[in-house]
Amino acid sequence: MYADVILPLPFSDLYTYAIPAALQPEIGIGYRVIVPFGSRKHYTAIVLKIHREPPDNLDIKEIHSLIDSHPVVNEQQLRLWEWISFYYLSPLGDVYKAALPSSMKPRDLLQTYTPRTETFIQINPEKEKEYSDNLLRRAKKQQALLEEIKHFLTANKTERISKKELCGFSNFSASTLSGLLKKKILTDICIETSRLDSDKMPVREPYPLSGHQQDAYIGINNCFLQKSTCLLHGVTSGGKTEIYVHLIAQLLAEGKQVLFLLPEIALTTQLTKRLQAVFGNRLGIYHSRINHNERAEIWQKMLSAQPYEVIVGVRSSLFLPFQRLGLVIVDEEHESSYKQQDPSPRYHARDTAVMLAHFFGAKTVLGSATPSIESYYNALTGKYGLVTLTERFNGVTMPDIQIENTRELRRRKKMKSLLSPVLIELIEQSLKENKQVILFRNRRGYAPIIACSQCEWTPKCKRCDVSLTYHKKVNRLVCHYCNSTYRVPEKCPSCQQMSLEPIGQGTEQLEEEVLRLFPDSKVARMDQDSTRGKDRFGQIIHDFQQRKIQILVGTQMLSKGLDFEHVKVVGIISADSLLNHPDFRAHEHGFQLMTQAAGRAGRKQTAGTVVIQSADPGNPIYSFVTGNNYAGFFHAQLTERKLFHYPPFYRLIRVVCKHKDPGKADKAASHLAELLRKSLHERVLGPNKPVVGRIQLFYIREILLKLENGLSTQQIRDTLKKAEMNLRLDPDFKHAMLYYDVDPL
Numbered sequence: 181m182y183a184d185v186i187l188p189l190p191f192s193d194l195y196t197y198a199i200p201a202a203l204q205p206e207i208g209i210g211y212r213v214i215v216p217f218g219s220r221k222h223y224t225a226i227v228l229k230i231h232r233e234p235p236d237n238l239d240i241k242e243i244h245s246l247i248d249s250h251p252v253v254n255e256q257q258l259r260l261w262e263w264i265s266f267y268y269l270s271p272l273g274d275v276y277k278a279a280l281p282s283s284m285k286p287r288d289l290l291q292t293y294t295p296r297t298e299t300f301i302q303i304n305p306e307k308e309k310e311y312s313d314n315l316l317r318r319a320k321k322q323q324a325l326l327e328e329i330k331h332f333l334t335a336n337k338t339e340r341i342s343k344k345e346l347c348g349f350s351n352f353s354a355s356t357l358s359g360l361l362k363k364k365i366l367t368d369i370c371i372e373t374s375r376l377d378s379d380k381m382p383v384r385e386p387y388p389l390s391g392h393q394q395d396a397y398i399g400i401n402n403c404f405l406q407k408s409t410c411l412l413h414g415v416t417s418g419g420k421t422e423i424y425v426h427l428i429a430q431l432l433a434e435g436k437q438v439l440f441l442l443p444e445i446a447l448t449t450q451l452t453k454r455l456q457a458v459f460g461n462r463l464g465i466y467h468s469r470i471n472h473n474e475r476a477e478i479w480q481k482m483l484s485a486q487p488y489e490v491i492v493g494v495r496s497s498l499f500l501p502f503q504r505l506g507l508v509i510v511d512e513e514h515e516s517s518y519k520q521q522d523p524s525p526r527y528h529a530r531d532t533a534v535m536l537a538h539f540f541g542a543k544t545v546l547g548s549a550t551p552s553i554e555s556y557y558n559a560l561t562g563k564y565g566l567v568t569l570t571e572r573f574n575g576v577t578m579p580d581i582q583i584e585n586t587r588e589l590r591r592r593k594k595m596k597s598l599l600s601p602v603l604i605e606l607i608e609q610s611l612k613e614n615k616q617v618i619l620f621r622n623r624r625g626y627a628p629i630i631a632c633s634q635c636e637w638t639p640k641c642k643r644c645d646v647s648l649t650y651h652k653k654v655n656r657l658v659c660h661y662c663n664s665t666y667r668v669p670e671k672c673p674s675c676q677q678m679s680l681e682p683i684g685q686g687t688e689q690l691e692e693e694v695l696r697l698f699p700d701s702k703v704a705r706m707d708q709d710s711t712r713g714k715d716r717f718g719q720i721i722h723d724f725q726q727r728k729i730q731i732l733v734g735t736q737m738l739s740k741g742l743d744f745e746h747v748k749v750v751g752i753i754s755a756d757s758l759l760n761h762p763d764f765r766a767h768e769h770g771f772q773l774m775t776q777a778a779g780r781a782g783r784k785q786t787a788g789t790v791v792i793q794s795a796d797p798g799n800p801i802y803s804f805v806t807g808n809n810y811a812g813f814f815h816a817q818l819t820e821r822k823l824f825h826y827p828p829f830y831r832l833i834r835v836v837c838k839h840k841d842p843g844k845a846d847k848a849a850s851h852l853a854e855l856l857r858k859s860l861h862e863r864v865l866g867p868n869k870p871v872v873g874r875i876q877l878f879y880i881r882e883i884l885l886k887l888e889n890g891l892s893t894q895q896i897r898d899t900l901k902k903a904e905m906n907l908r909l910d911p912d913f914k915h916a917m918l919y920y921d922v923d924p925l
């Protein structure tokens with residue numbers, strides 16, 4: 181018998197191994213096996229197929245050993261892996277690598293999983309008696325601690341106490357404890373504890389829904405009678421989460437599992453708290469900041485007889501072994517972080533979630549205040565159902581959105597700061613009322629560019645074709661593509677003058693400016709630089725919620741679905757930079773970001789004000805934002821998309837070719853484009869140099885395929901594979917790197 185297995189390697193999809201006779205009765209699909217590969221290597225592989233057809237090559241190797249006594253990957257998961265590999269043109273090995281927690285893929289025969297232990301302290305009754313009256317009298321501190329422990333054990337009807345808990349005792353000190361341990365009055369033991377074991381949490385009933393929420397909830401259920409996917413288009417602060425809570429409760433009552441997807445880890449804390457209050461220990465959290473062992477434990481629990489019933493997580497939680505999935509919720513479905521950029525598989529978690537639900541016969545809810553053009557189009561054309569929630573929850577009014585024309589203000593010499601006079605006044609007012617302010621700028625660092633005022637020289641990254649950003653706090657120039665850092669030159673290296681000046685403003689400069697204008701206020705900054713440490717992000721959010729911060733300055737990180745109660749003013753600085761990308765989605769992303777950012781203003785009794793600073797206020801996107809006019813925005817976009825052959829009318833595939841030699845990168849890309857044109861004709865565009873033409877020493881060339889809807893994915897796939905094979909025949913292009921980005925963002 182033979183097994184086709186998936187190896188965590190990007191070369192080919194499947195490898196065939198012989199199954200030793202002894203393993204034949206035990207092995208099955210979805211089991212992990214250790215297989216030899218190459219001269220001396222071993223890998224953990226997953227069995228995809230078992231059959232009796234001997235492969236062509238004669239020196240077929242045998243499976244070394246079997247790891248599991250039950251499958252760790254189920255049938256629906258394998259179907260999902262195969263679909264991702266097929267649709268996103270990525271090797272099955274890459275999908276396997278992304279799906280399974282790394283500690284479940286021991287490369288050598290050693291298991292890397294280490295159980296977690298906790299130290300417990302207990303009383304040694306004999307010694308305790310021996311010491312009780314006489315000896316301990318002289319050690320007052322030890323006696324006091326011992327009394328406190330005895331009291332705790334009696335009160336809790338237990339025999340031991342964890343060392344962690346002991347630290348909170350008033351008489352505790354490390355030396356007192358070690359004194360008692362030395363005398364053997366206390367003993368310590370290590371006990372293995374599951375990472376997932378936590379105390380039983382008290383839970384509450386879901387809150388009753390408001391009239392509007394109830395309508396939406398019924399609407400979604402009605403929609404599911406006919407469609408498997410429903411788009412919930414609800415205004416910011418519409419109370420979508422409570423609708424989700426009711427849907428989840430309904431599914432759990434039917435004995436089903438629910439997957440709740442979020443675009444960012446940063447959002448999980450706030451949401452998890454709300455869901456845990458209702459679902460307690462039935463809910464598990466899964467994302468990349470959870471360590472490898474813990475992820476493996478969650479995986480094993482999902483395979484067990486008592487799996488989590490609700491999983492909250494980011495895109496990788498799609499890969500967990502669900503047993504009876506009934507519903508997938510994709511919140512903030514428009515967020516681009518649902519798309520994996522690097523490494524392969526470059527899948528879109530929203531679209532993959534719809535597929536996952538399909539394999540389980542489950543339903544999907546996509547939720548957003550600013551749906552993606554694709555999802556809204558799918559809803560209008562009947563592929564998805566559509567439920568709209570137009571009222572904000574609790575009678576909260578929509579914020580008042582004003583546009584400040586910074587070009588005009590500059591002309592009249594009224595722009596004396598990064599902030600317009602109106603915005604400054606609004607901030608002052610809101611500080612007086614003890615309300616909070618959020619200011620957005622979508623560039624981190626101090627200045628996007630520094631340049632020589634004499635000869636226009638600008639510093640560039642040595643590894644990438646991109647100018648460096650000046651970070652003042654660390655006094656370095658930083659490449660935002662490869663994170664290389666450089667010293668700031670004192671003189672211009674080109675003309676030797678002391679003439680280097682920062683141009684443009686990033687979040688760091690905005691923070692400095694805000695501190696200058698409001699020296700007595702508490703200001704914090706949130707961007708990739710300020711949130712690098714573990715849970716720094718959570719800390720800033722927490723401090724802002726507790727009103728320890730009055731003005732929060734940050735990048736778009738801040739706009740994503742966070743709920744704050746006391747924000748009165750939101751300012752969007754240099755809004756034009758959101759719209760001026762050379763990208764067909766720039767307006768869509770700009771509209772979404774501004775609308776979402778505006779949605780952070782005004783809660784409960786506070787009416788909010790949003791100020792958008794623009795030098796080009798005539799851009800129609802601004803009137804869609806100020807008018808809260810999603811439909812207008814959508815139809816304007818749709819007309820353009822149709823005219824210029826973009827999604828949702830056409831599918832895009834970006835073919836990326838990289839080489840360390842620029843000449844070879846050019847030649848390989850041109851040759852490949854020619855090969856593709858033979859069968860795809862005018863659908864092939866390029867090759868082009870992207871805006872950043874070199875990253876990390878590799879020169880990049882891109883070919884764009886615009887494929888009308890209805891073309892067969894299989895045919896496209898075959899065409900691409902054939903062209904790639906032909907390209908590789910030329911020894912000149914042997915070292916060219918090639919990859920595909922399907923439905924790029």
Ligand SMILES: [Zn+2]
Pocket residue numbers: 641642643644659660661662663664876
């Ligand atoms: Zn770089």
Ligand SMILES: [Zn+2]
Pocket residue numbers: 632633634635636637672673674675676677679
């Ligand atoms: Zn110069």
